[in-house]
Amino acid sequence: MTLIGEGARLADTRTGRTLGGRALSAAVEREALALAVLPEGVVFLRAGTDLPTVLRYLAAFESDRAVTLVDPALDSGSLSLLVDRFSPAAVLAAPEGEPPGGYTADGDRWVRGSEGGVRVHPELAVLLPTSGSTGNPRLVRLSRRAVETNARAIADVLGITGDDVAPTSLPLHYSYGLSVLNSHLARGATVVIEPSGLLGRGFWDAVDSYGCTSLAAVPYHYEVLRRLGFDPASHRRLRTLTQAGGKLRTELVTEFDAKMRAAGGRLYVMYGQTEAAPRMSTMPAGRLADKPSSVGPALPGGSFGIRHNDGSETTHPKITGEIVYRGPNVMMGYAQREAELALGEQTGGVLDTGDFGYLDDEGFLSVTGRLKRIGKVFGNRISLDDLEQAVRATGLGIELVAAVPADDKVVLFAEGAAQGVCRMASRALADRLHLHSSGFDVRGISAIPLLASGKIDYQTLVEQV
Structure with a gap:
């Protein structure tokens, strides 16, 4: 399996460097060779929004090396707890300072001694923490099949082509941000690596100078963009907005849908969780005016059911209960310690989302709340x-x-x-x-x-x- 489609390119705003074709393949291969000499076990990657991070991630995926993407802002104590629990072969882009016991510093890496290291399951590709704010999260175990099928399904429903250009508006250790990278590269599109974030200086200059065609954002970003009077027409090629990461207020859906249609563009409202690698549904842009509170039908290959209090499931419309998703992109399971990295698929392709919602008579989903909120x-x-x-x-x-x-x-x-x-x-x-x-x-x-x-x-x- 590969995430690098023909024509895929990376454009780095920090250096002005652009990699594509043979140059991109060669850069990924060099990083893969560096991974190959590491001890057995999963690799931790402190995932900044930069070119080295993207190349190392792609190298791990392309060379069948399981990689955990870690928030680089995680404090040293919390990082050490994760290292202690999962005994990674190495920590890439490691912080300055003394490495934990059993590890030696090698450039910007902490490398584990030859002892220890579980043989991870051969299908395991990517691990993402369930919480970016604590040092004791579970890791979501995603297979290569889950990551790739979801990337291609997203690319299909959004109509991503080789002409598209997407900026890194979200962190790469966040599943939504990672899915933007995956889905665009899989279609041979260009990803602009811009570290300042959607609300940072320089971001919108990069959107315009690189001719970005799409932008991914979470509800908070849309709240701020509204206050700032965002006008998509002022950005010559920006014609696609996507939204996930929580429920966007219906009035903002209507407002941004109207803005995008007036500019000849489109807004896609999506629903997902890290456990689904991460997207489960996308609302067709042309239907938002009719159903502004819906997140649309399941992605191709997936399906939704609604679970009653008695444990039974239904797909009948207008019945509210817990949303259950089935699809090839569902995680293998969770891991809370190193030994669980060797386990195979445990979910049967079924995800109990913990969200409440209902289906309408077209099979379009509306999310009404969260069990834990x-x-x-x-x-x-x-x-x-x-x-x-x-x-x-x-x-x-x-x-x-x-x-x-x-x-x-x-x-x-x-x-x-x-x-x-x-x-x-x-x-x-x-x-x-x-x-x-x-x-x-x-x-x-x-x-x-x-x-x-x-x-x-x-x-x-x-x-x-």
Whole structure:
């Protein structure tokens, strides 16, 4: 299997270097040779948004070497815990400082001594942590088949061709960001490696100078783009936006869909999880005006079911329950320690998503909530996602808000909100839900903390409660 389609190119904004054809193949082969001399076991790659990271990732995939993509911002203590649990053959792009016991420094690598190292399962290709904010995550085990079939399915539904150019608007250790790389290279398109991120300096200059045709973003990015008055028509080739990484407000779906259609472009709303390598559905751009709250049908080769409380499943329309996905892109399973890297496929191609939703009469999915995003207010179970939406709907000008549970109440952090506005928001929630306002602690915050992926860092907010 290969992720590098004919004509694929990498353009690095830092150096101005572009690799394609034989030059790209040769660069990947050089990195593969460096991997081949390492001890047995999985390889850890601290995945920055840079050309060396992309070449090392591609080398691992093309040479059948299992690789774990790690957030480079992970602190040294958390990284050491991961190393201790999984005993990787090496840590590539290792941080400065003394390596853990049993490892020696070799350039920018920590290399394990010859002792130890489990023989990983031959189908295992990529491992991604389930959480970028802690040092004790499970690793999602993705097979080569899962990664490649998902990349090609995404390329098909988005109509990616060799003429497309996509910037790295999301981190590569984040499954959505990695899928942008995979799906474009598989179709022979160009990926522009731009490290500053969608809200960083230089990003939009790169979009224009390299003629980027598409852009991937999460809901928080769309909230900010709206405040900044984003106009796709001002970017000469940018005609495709994609959205995943959480539910985008329906009004923003409608707004950005209209913006893109006015510019002769399209918006695709997608649904996925890391455990599905990572996409499960894509809403056809031409149907968003009809169904702005839907995430569309399952990707080719996949299917959805809805599980009742009694454990039975249905595909009948308008019945709400837990979303279950089946497809060739479902993970092999999780790993919490080194020995589990040797295990084969354990899921049977079935993923219990932990999300609530329903199918309509065309088989289009709507996601209505998350099992774990529940708080309690005076004993009443309340969806935290619904509370965030309710605050936005108060008309108080609060758009960026994050809700977390706190004993028998909910704390809602509202970015840039004054104390008086917060009090009015608390009363508005109390009136709407017929509960006392003390159950809704709305607090102003200068900036909501984000993970590298652009998602809200709820764990940090929980620690501030």
